[in-house]
Amino acid sequence: MKIAAPSWFLKGKVCPCCGQGNPEFISCPNCEHVALVCLESGTIFPEPKNMSFTMQPANLCMECSAVSFVSFSSATDKQLEKSGYLGAYE
Numbered sequence: 001m002k003i004a005a006p007s008w009f010l011k012g013k014v015c016p017c018c019g020q021g022n023p024e025f026i027s028c029p030n031c032e033h034v035a036l037v038c039l040e041s042g043t044i045f046p047e048p049k050n051m052s053f054t055m056q057p058a059n060l061c062m063e064c065s066a067v068s069f070v071s072f073s074s075a076t077d078k079q080l081e082k083s084g085y086l087g088a089y090e
Contacts (some may be wrong), residue, residue, distance in 0.1 A: 009025065010089065015038040018043075023039070025079075031063045032079055033062065
């Protein structure tokens with residue numbers, strides 16, 4: 001049996017692009033920048049506190065410009081708390 005790390009989703013807000021589900025928190029493997037991704041449309045929200053600003057998955061991390069959002073992985077609870085999202089995820 002393989003145990004995977006949990007995925008964390010934005011609490012209480014549905015995706016403004018598709019109107020379905022809560023976007024998932026993701027993080028850059030290089031600098032740990034936290035962003036959101038809509039699992040339905042693939043839209044990236046590079047600033048989770050400003051969901052009116054979106055980017056495409058092929059764009060590079062807006063913090064380090066070293067990794068595309070496609071290579072981001074699920075953010076950990078520790079990364080979310082460090083980034084100021086304590087209580088904003090479920």
